[in-house]
Amino acid sequence: MIDSLLNPADPPARQTEKLLQIVQVLMRRVESITDDGGAAYAQFQRAAMLEDQVRERTADLERTLDLLNLSNARLADANKATEAARQNLANAIETVQEGFALFDADDVLVLCNSRFGMHMVDIVDHLRPGLTFDAYITHVSRSRYLALPERETPEDWAVRRRRRHLDRHVIFNVRMIWDRWVQVSEHRTADGGTVILQTDVTDIIRSERLERGKMLDDQARIIRATLDHINQGVCIFDADARLVGWNQRLGTLLAIPLARFRIGASFDYLLERFQREISFGEGMSAPLLEAWVKARAGRAALNFELRRGDDLILDVFAQEMPDRGFVMSFTDVTAERAAIEALSRANETLEARVMERTLELEDALAHAERANASRSRFVAAASHDLLQPLSAAKLFIASIGDEAVEPQSREALEKAQNALDSVEGILAALLDISKLESGKAAVSVGPVRLDRLLAQLRDEFAPLAAAKGLRLVVVPCSAVVASDPAYLRRILQNLIGNAIRYTTQGRVLVGARAKAGLLRLEVWDTGPGIPEADQENIFKEFHRLNAPASASEGMGLGLAIVERACGLLGHPLGLSSQVGRGTCFMLQLPRADGAGPPMVPSESRRGGDESRRVAQDKIAFLVENDSDLRRAMGLLLEKWGMSVLDAASGEEALALIEEIGILPDFFLVDQQLGAGMTGVDFIIALRARHGAVPASIVTANRRAELAALCAASQIGLIYKPVDARALEVFLSGL
Structure with missing residues (x-):
């Protein structure tokens, strides 16, 4: 009813005024009517609340309409700006001198300018937004304006083009009919799309071709001038063995008139000339050279000699070129060969003199080595022979008891002992020098x-x-x-x-x-x-x-x-x-x-008196072929309280032990017993029969091999000249 009282066409102020009047009338009516349950008043309250809600909803709707109108206005402005930008972009790419096209991430054409595809009029009608890249490549490969490479079909070209499309950035040239060239530059965008630029480079390629031709002509003139000024004869043949270039020096060396040389002449003419007047050097013949020229597989470089008569020697070098042709150079080496022969003759004379001198030096060296070896052997032998009596002398002196010598004689004995020690040192030094100089140490x-x-x-x-x-x-x-x-x-x-x-x-x-x-x-x-x-x-x-x-x-x-x-x-x-x-x-x-x-x-080393006490009452066996030394050692050991058996050889000693049936307590054995077994051989044979017995080798041989052998066989080693202290050390081990 209220809606019927209000006219929607009235302005808001008029509608508000009417509503206030209606409210006043209703209030007076409510006040004049009494109701026991207060229902009328409750309905009034609900009406008032509904009025407030209606008013709030109306305000919200008015604000919403205002926002909608504002958004519509902004959208219209954005559409205008977008359209203007699109038009500006279209105008910009249209002004670009190159052909331009943009494909999206799905390889679908978005836009292109009028110059894109201008070199192929028959595909222009297909260049519309929505065209796929594969369809574009198919149209291009079948265009009659595309000059395909020799023996390549449109399908082959399309496959090769699509393979290049997989790269992010690629630039290549495409040849068109009528000798025109287009450079294609393809680049990937950040969102996966593709930008293609097409540039006409016909003038650039033609200019480069012209400049290259001029350069080649200049190079040809330079090469010709170079060939005519070098001291070698040169000829150049193509892949069919046809003459394409030569110099004047070639005719001089081969004695061929220049009038006989002509472009396109076959190699067979040159080969015929070789066979008639020129002979091949070792390892080369006309059939071999002809086979090399006619070979179609990769030819290795060839080097050989030619001789024209007795006064000209030519060194020939032939090598294949990248175009399957080959070049041959002829060098006059007559003077070099003559010099080499003269040098060879001189070398032969010199070698003979050097050989003669070398033989003389070898004889002198052999003589010196023999002399040195003889000296070393002499020193070693002399030292060994001297050490035998020296050992005997020292042991004889050591066997003389202090109680049997007067004080005046004791001083002389000490001096004699010192003199013998000096001689021993000199002999040891001579042996060391001999071994070090001979290299046998x-x-x-x-x-x-x-x-x-x-x-x-x-x-x-x-x-x-x-x-x-x-x-x-x-x-x-x-x-x-x-x-x-x-x-x-x-x-x-x-x-x-x-x-x-x-x-x-x-x-x-x-x-x-x-x-x-x-x-x-x-x-x-x-x-x-x-x-x-x-x-x-x-x-x-x-x-x-x-x-x-x-x-x-x-x-x-x-x-x-x-x-x-x-x-x-x-x-x-x-x-x-x-x-x-x-x-x-x-x-x-x-x-x-x-x-x-x-x-x-x-403190673990025993003194001499203790060593003698340990060895007292023991049986010693001396195996020594020198009777004086054997007697001297026997006297010394007997003085120390031992019983002594002796023999001059290993065989004699083994026989004596078997005869008496008694095994001595220890053995002192000379290494060099003369003919038969050595001292080490004797001790090994003795232990094989009677088990491990204490034994020591007594020798002047100071070589490391003997020391190693004794150590490996657990045999003692005492060096000559034998010193009483060395015997005491050996006895202390018993």
Whole structure:
């Protein structure tokens, strides 16, 4: 009813005024009517609430309409802007001089300009938005304006074009009919679409072709001028063995008039010329050359000689070119061959002279080697022969008891013993020099404990230094080095002995320094020093500084042995000296990984009296072919309280043992027993019959092979000249 009272066409103010009037009338009516349950008033309240809701909904609708109108206005503006941008884009790509096309991510044409496909009029009608890329390629491959490569079908071209489309960026040239060229540039966009640009490059390609032709003409003229000015004859043939180029020098060398050369001439004419007037060198003939020319597979370069008469030799080099043609060069080597022949004759003469001189030098070298070998053998033999009586003399002196000698005679015996010790040292030095010079010295490099070696050297040289009033200082060192223990001991013995010999006051110091993974042993003294001019001479044999070589003072062999032994072991040897202040010898050694052999405590070594007491009442067997030495050792052992059996050979000794039926307590056996078995052979045979018995080889042979053999067979080893102390050490092991 209220809706019928309000006119929707009225303005909002008028409608509000009417509603207020209606509300006032209804209020008066409600107030005038009484109702027991208050239903009328409740209906009034509901009407008022509905009015408020209607008013709110009306306001919301008005705001919604306003927003809708605003959005429609903005959408219209955006549509206008989009259309303007599209038109601007179309106008922009239309102004581009190249053909332009855009395909979306699904390879569907979005837009293109009028120049796209302008070189193929027959496909322009198909270039509309919605065209797929495959359909576009199909139209292009079948266009009559496309110049397909030789022996390629439209389908082949389309397959190759679609394969290129898989790349993100690609640029290539397409040949059209009438010698026109289009460059196609294809690029992928960020959203997966494709942009294609087409550029007419006909003028550029034609210009480059023209410039290339001019350049080739210029190069041809340059090549022609070069060929005519080189000193070689050159001819060029195409793939069909037809002449396409040559120079003037070729006609001169082959004695062919230039009028006979013409473009297109067959190689057969040149080959005929070779057969008539020119002979082939070794390894080449006309059939072989013809077969090389006619070969169709890859031809290797060919090099051979031609001779024209006796006064011309040509070196020919033929090589295939990329177009299957080949080029041949002819070089006059007559003068070179003549020079080579002259040089060869001179070489033959020189070789004969060199051979003659070489034979003379070989004879001289062989003579020197024989002399050196003879000297080495003589020294070794002489030393061995001298060691036999020397051993006997020392043992005879040692067998003389102190109780049987008067004090005056005892002093003479001590001097005789010292003299024999000097002779023994000289003979040992001569043997060492002989082995080192002959190259027969064998070394056995292994871990060597310096604490043990230095302790032994200190005990050995301390009495000698004290006798001269010198202080010997040996700095302890627990390092382990890689060296031959015997030669290292001999090197240090000679260095320390020299230092004590030449030092009159002060001290001798022996120590070691660590040097970057190496160890340097140093022997210092406070002696007179060595002048720089004499520092090389001191290592020569029989050379003593400011003193002649003598048996009592030294023969000057110690440093010679040191230098050769260090060279053999690869231990660098150094020298530093100041005149008036002293000298230092330095020996550089590599460190070893192992711990070295264990050190034997000094308190565990038995003295001479204890050794003799242990061996007392035992039976000793001497096998020695030298009667004097056998007698001397027998006397000494008998003096020590032993019973002695002896024999001159191994066979005799074995027979004697079988005869008496008694096995002695130990054996002392010479290694060189003359004919028959050696000392080691005898001991092995003895142990095979009677089991393990104590035995030692007594020999002057200091070779490492014998020492290794004795060690492997668990046989003792005593070197000649035999010293009483060495026998005591052996007896202490019993």
